[in-house]
Structure formats: structure tokens, C-alpha cells
Amino acid sequence: MRLSIVNAIYRKEMLDLVRDRRTLISMVAVPVLVIPLLLNVSTRLMSRIQEKSEEEAKSMAVAVRMTTPALREALEKAQIQIVEKDDLKDAVLTKTAAAGVEEIAGTPVEVRIYADNSNPTSSAAAARVRVALDDFKDEKVRESLRGSGIPDSVLTPFTLKRVNIAGRGRWRGWRGEACWVTCCC
Amino acid sequence: MIHVEHLSKAFSDSKRGTRLAVDDVSFNVHAGEVFGLLGPNGAGKTTTLRMLATLLKPSSGTASLNGFEITREPEKVREQIGFLSGDMGLYGRLTPLEILDFFGKLNGMDAARRASRIQGLVTMLDMQSFTGTRTDKLSTGMKQKTAIARTMLHEPAVLILDEPTSGLDVPTARTIETAIVDAKKAGKCVLYSTHVMEEAEYLCDRIGVISGGKMKMIGTMEELRAATGKQRLREIFLDLLGLED
Numbered sequence: 001m002r003l004s005i006v007n008a009i010y011r012k013e014m015l016d017l018v019r020d021r022r023t024l025i026s027m028v029a030v031p032v033l034v035i036p037l038l039l040n041v042s043t044r045l046m047s048r049i050q051e052k053s054e055e056e057a058k059s060m061a062v063a064v065r066m067t068t069p070a071l072r073e074a075l076e077k078a079q080i081q082i083v084e085k086d087d088l089k090d091a092v093l094t095k096t097a098a099a100g101v102e103e104i105a106g107t108p109v110e111v112r113i114y115a116d117n118s119n120p121t122s123s124a125a126a127a128r129v130r131v132a133l134d135d136f137k138d139e140k141v142r143e144s145l146r147g148s149g150i151p152d153s154v155l156t157p158f159t160l161k162r163v164n165i166a167g168r169g170r171w172r173g174w175r176g177e178a179c180w181v182t183c184c185c
Numbered sequence: 186m187i188h189v190e191h192l193s194k195a196f197s198d199s200k201r202g203t204r205l206a207v208d209d210v211s212f213n214v215h216a217g218e219v220f221g222l223l224g225p226n227g228a229g230k231t232t233t234l235r236m237l238a239t240l241l242k243p244s245s246g247t248a249s250l251n252g253f254e255i256t257r258e259p260e261k262v263r264e265q266i267g268f269l270s271g272d273m274g275l276y277g278r279l280t281p282l283e284i285l286d287f288f289g290k291l292n293g294m295d296a297a298r299r300a301s302r303i304q305g306l307v308t309m310l311d312m313q314s315f316t317g318t319r320t321d322k323l324s325t326g327m328k329q330k331t332a333i334a335r336t337m338l339h340e341p342a343v344l345i346l347d348e349p350t351s352g353l354d355v356p357t358a359r360t361i362e363t364a365i366v367d368a369k370k371a372g373k374c375v376l377y378s379t380h381v382m383e384e385a386e387y388l389c390d391r392i393g394v395i396s397g398g399k400m401k402m403i404g405t406m407e408e409l410r411a412a413t414g415k416q417r418l419r420e421i422f423l424d425l426l427g428l429e430d
Contacts, residue, residue, distance in 0.1 A: 002293070004290065004293075005290070005291055005293075008287060008290035008291060009291075011287075012276070012279070012283075012287045015278075015279060015283065016276060016278050016279060019278040019279075019319070020278060
């Protein structure tokens, strides 16, 4: 087929296409307007659900079964309400507690956090518990180091910082090489 | 120009079985002649024309247009013909000018020839008032004029027109009849199907009456009159179909 015929058919099809309101709506208006709008709405909705879950997680109690008072104090220090339960999993699944924390004796001691990941409130509560226990664990490590005469700085041999040096124009046309990671030792 | 020999077309479907739409039809049409194919609905007129336009493959028989055989050289045949089908096949979102320009390009016409030919057809078919209007907004007559212009655009040697004046008012039909007469004067071979007896009587040099897929009779008006003993084409037509007027 001659190129001029291909060109004529292409031009005719384009002309036909731009005059077809229904095609234009489905090809241009939907991707440019409707899809971003739906994405925006769904992002906002997800964000609101997350915020609401976090608020609920703060007000709901966490079921615990542990023997070490320091662990219980660490949770209370993080303003987490705790309640004693025998069956932690059942408490989480029946939503009488947002999450469950169980101490299992051994060396080292294992702390299990029970969460229902299908429930955003439970996930948020489990995340709060984890942060509180991580802080407590770090504090315990620091205390041990101090007791052995080792400075805290041994836990932080360097800090990591990422700096974007791309200008506005380059940033639009993203280039991998424009990103640098610097290590400050 | 058109040479049709023992052309047949059978259609098969599960409900009705095999049906012979065109049954052993033979005729010739010469340059500068208008040949009218007359027949009732379902007689096989459109099937015959579609086979000659290479849109349908014959079940048996052969036909050639301007020396090119329809099954062996369909591309060459298409270059020789201008075919007007019953459904017109226009692009609704394009204007008549855009449609004509597009088909001119498809037929390999250069810009100057396209412009002059389109101008000539627009004038001949009295299309000046609607050449810039989208085709889906045009009346049936305007669409038919556009379709006729598209058929004649590349000055084909053979014109195959399937009921070109069907459903048109008298002035529009007259414009189209004039275009057919002009094509004949220019030496074109015109094969033409119609239901309108007066039109066939006025336009056609020879008429073929087809019914039930079979060609009942071919001849000039005088030959048909002599063979049937009837005067008017309507009477001849009904007589050949075995019906009383």
C-alpha cells in the first residue's frame, strides 16, 4: 500500500475521531479528568480512614498478658490503655481490644503483638504498641551500654541523609543521576 | 465493457438451506450505454451488482469489466468501477468535501485534479449549499448526491449504481438522472438497478428484467414491446413476472 494512502486514511480517521464526542469523552475527558478525580477522592478517603483509625486506636484498649512490669510501664508511658485478657486473639477478633501483646518467657524474651490487619484500627494500635516497645528496647540497650561504660554514640556510627540537587526543569524530566546520597560519618 | 456469463450466486443458511439468489445470468453492457436491471424486491439485482463490484464471490460463472475478470483480478476491476451501493456508506462526521477529497486521495488523484473534479461534480449535482456540512446532518437526497459524486469522482469507465434514486424527491432524482445521462454521453458504461419504471424507460438504452434470480428478458424498449405486445414498461414488467396490471 502506498504511503500517501496510509496518510490519507490516518488523516481521515483522526478527523473522524476528533469529531466523535463520545470517543473524545472516553479517550480524553475520562483519563484527564475523571480518573485523577477518582484517585484524589480515594486518596482523601483512605487518608480519612487512616486518621479515624489512629484516633480510634488511641481510645481503644490493648489486651495484654505479660509478667514483666517494665513492659507494662513502657506501654502506659506511651499512653496506651491496657486491659488483662486470657485469650488475646479472641479479644482482638471480637474487637474488645484493638490489639494484643503477649510476653513469652525465654532467652531472649519474645513479645508478640497480635493485630487484625483487616481492621485499620487494629493495625494502627499494633503500630503504636510496636513504637512504644521499640523505644523501650532502645532505652534498655542504652542503659546496658552506659552500665558497661560504653557511650550511646556507638549506636549511631553515622547518619544518613538524601539530598536532591535536581533543578525544577530537570526534576520534571526525571533523571536518576540527579539524585545523590551522601553519608555523613 | 461489462461481460457477464452464466453468473450464479447461492447463499446457504441453517434455516432456509441453500438458496439461489442469482441463477445463470448473462448479459453485456457497452461503452456509452445505460443498462437498467429491473426486478421486484429479492429478484437478485443487488447480488448481481455486488458480484460485479467484487464485493461478493460468484458461486459459478464469470464476469469481466473493461477486460478484467472479477475473481482473478478484483483490484484491477475496482480501479475500473464507481459503485454506488444502497446503503451509501458515507462517513457521518465528515463533510461532503472532506469525503470527496479523501476518496480522491485513495484513488491516487493529485491535488489539482481532485480540486477541479470535486468542483465540477459539486456544480453538476447542485451541492454548493451543503458541501461544508457534516454528512450526518444532511437529508437523504443530499447524502445520495454526495454518494453519487464519490462514485463518479475518479472518472471510472464503468458505473454500477444500485437504486440511485430510491427514496428521493423529483428534483433530486432529476439531478441524478442528468448526471447519469452526462456519464453516458462521456462514454461511460452504466449499469443501473431501479424500481422506477418511468425512470428506466427514460434513461436506459437496454433493460434486463430479472426475477427469482433469473434473467427473464433483455432488450431495448422496442424489443421488449415487440416480444410482449405491451406498450408501457410497467405492463411489460408485470407481464414478464406473470402478473396482470
